[in-house]
Amino acid sequence: MHKRNTLLFILFMSLSPNQSWGQDPDSLGRQLISDQLLLLSLVEPNEAFHDYYQLLEDNDQIYQGILKDSIEFELANYWQSKHIPLKDPNFRLKSNTYQRAIGLEPKLDDFLYFTNNIKHFIWLDDTYLWSALSLNNLIEQGDKHEQLNEIGLRLWLLGDLDDSAIIGDVYTSHFVDAVKVFQKRHGLETDGVIGPATLRWLNMRPFDRAKVLAENYVKKHAFLATKSAQFIVINIPGFHLLLMDNGEISLDSRVIVGKPSRQTPQLSSEITNVVINPSWRVPKRIMHRDLLPKIRRDGRYINNGNYEVYDRQGNKLFRTPEQWSDIAKGAFPYRLVQKPGVKNTLGRYKFYFPNDFSIYLHDTANPRLFNKANRALSSGCIRVEKVKLLAEWMADHLVNDKKTWQRMQTKREQSRWFSLKASLPIHLVYWTTWIDDQGQVQYRRDIYNQQKASLMSLAQ
Incomplete structure (x- = not known):
């Protein structure tokens, strides 16, 4: 492929429809409709979009009559099913195909970036041998x-x-x-x-880039179309948190999520409480996998880590380090609780939201891990880098007892739960591809192998 062809394509993609070398409005409209069909054929297993796209590619003049009505209906119905509004709900009243096609597009600020990238990837796949x-x-x-x-x-x-x-x-x-x-x-x-x-x-094929981008783009905007004025969204493979307040970003932060063997689940819930200086009741799985091997090697780990041990009746137990080391070699029918303080694994703040997985947002005692590119490192909970700023936002907007909140800022050994005057929705999502504010396509590894194998040639 000659490099000049790439330059011509990039020049073409940078033009607006009205600049496309004098094409008539009907031809431009048919091209926009064809572009939409291409996009949705990548997203949906429904063969209708693919078949319509092929019909228009083979003969663009066929876009008329019943076929035109059917295609327009399918496109409008699709975006409606995703709760994404059209640019013009009254597109059928427009006089020419171009105006109708513009009205049929979803009302999304980055839709032009999206379509241009999709067409570029498909063009690359058609014209360039992308061998491994x-x-x-x-x-x-x-x-x-x-x-x-x-x-x-x-x-x-x-x-x-x-x-x-x-x-x-x-x-x-x-x-x-x-x-x-x-x-x-x-x-x-x-x-x-x-x-x-x-x-x-x-080595990732351009077609796979197009397909993954199309699927994640629609998934993301369908999600955003139904959300409340204030919410937190955490993109798991992006290792990123956004706090949204009436359409504005109030906070963005890097996060640490669950490693592949202990995955952070996708879910929606509501933050109902914030805890300053939380204690940590160690989940049984983490206790058996991570802590008991350390206690077997050195029973002083319990005291050095600021842990307490309780039996099933809630009685606190006291043993020597040697005794704890021996006990840990057996069944260990006890529970471990780490006391509040500077050594606490959860750090300074914990944000509680009801869920079936015993996960929450919290601080960390090891902030250096936020500098890693791959931050799938936790046992399922989410560690927040800018946790203090998140806590301050919660205090300003949602915490009821602000006086006690301020008084607790100087304490580290005392734990305190704070109720909120309104819960804050939180959503844990899984988007491996998105378009950033500069119009650049961002890709992230499918850390939990949740995308279909057919979507990507990229080895996991």
């Missing part, structure tokens, strides 16, 4: 490698490299900068080193 690349060694700055020409071309085609002149078989500093941009867009460590993780994303 392989490496025997890492590629670092200054290295020379025969695969760099192909890697550079892919970075350019995907928009991460803005100067095709630097493409070559030597890994220059400008080339490294482009790889870092690519790595950041894919949630990787931005070290500029081309290794297995970076290569897997470079």
